[in-house]
Amino acid sequence: MSGPGRPRSETARRAVLRAALEIVEESGYSALTMEGIARRASVSKQTVYRWWPSKAAIVLEALQDGAAKLAPAPDAGDLAVDLRAFLRRSVLGARGRTARLLVALMAEAQLDRAFARSFRNGFLAQRRAVMVEFLDRARARGEIGADVDLELVAELFFGALWYRLLAASGPLDRAFADEMTDALLRLLAPG
Amino acid sequence: MSGPGRPRSETARRAVLRAALEIVEESGYSALTMEGIARRASVSKQTVYRWWPSKAAIVLEALQDGAAKLAPAPDAGDLAVDLRAFLRRSVLGARGRTARLLVALMAEAQLDRAFARSFRNGFLAQRRAVMVEFLDRARARGEIGADVDLELVAELFFGALWYRLLAASGPLDRAFADEMTDALLRLLAPG
DNA sequence: CAAATACAGGACGTCACGTCTCGTATTTAT
């Protein structure tokens, strides 16, 4: 299938992702440059530009490479249980190093139209979809009112989560996740 | 009061703010540079750096200069009426040119720690405070349950608003504002 | 062996950064 020519170096790819993460950790995302990544990874700038259009694309790939795969929706068959588990996992998973990467990517998405597309459609929308999916299952079981807008509920949660990330308005802890859970359950309740 | 020396030129100040807004409108925030602002405003770079630490600070001042003053909280004496009015005004006021400025500032706040402080404390926190303030009045009238966390409710709204701004997950229209109003009223209802 | 593709290394012109110097203008205090 793959035509002639030297194949892409997986070593170089990993070196680039690793270098990017290290630079962000040591000096912050604003200190991250394509040139610095290439230098640290001992890789040609040509190679970096050949495979990634921007440093944001590198960081996004590094983030997804680290997370292995998108965390699946919980499915215990009970809305309250599933929602609480999902929100806790989402909130607690958006702290520390991950938080630093996430806010940098969101920032970059506001400044780079091309990256914005891939970030919004290939990352943000997928996380909302996972949530809407298990809410939909709960609705099929009659646990959710038929008139509730599930997309809006998902936006309420991710909005609050991102707001805490971006505005630093409060901690991303279990208490926050549980408060959100209780609030959303009130909105979802039928009748 | 003001000591000796030539006073600050209000003409230069206005020229800088105007130039910044024009550049953002014509070429987008990512094309905005301190150098370009100075050039367009026919002002020395020295002058720009003397009064503003970053282009984000310039844009923030231009935004607040344009809005004249912080919109006050509504006070019709009825929670549903006030909340609906406030959310509509907030949502509809975050579109068009203002939206472009807001997302750029939020992005910059993620990349510039000094600007982040002034933006979060001097802008974001104040908008939440206006909302919490009139919610508090409604609570004093018994329209809101004593156990409801008003700060969290404010975060839910502004979170969703900012999420739509940053993630472009849906339109910022009256329908969105009214859906949010209904949702928040359910959360605020006593009992 | 030839064509195709990837690689590391590095040169290149462009641009914005932030600081600095210059000569000039405008104000207050003596």
Add this chain to the structure above:
DNA sequence: ATAAATACGAGACGTGACGTCCTGTATTTG
């Protein structure tokens, strides 16, 4: 009046990242 203080426009300066290009080498397919 004059001195001190501060602001102004203009622009030079070194630094560093940008994104592209070139060179020589390596690795794969047909």
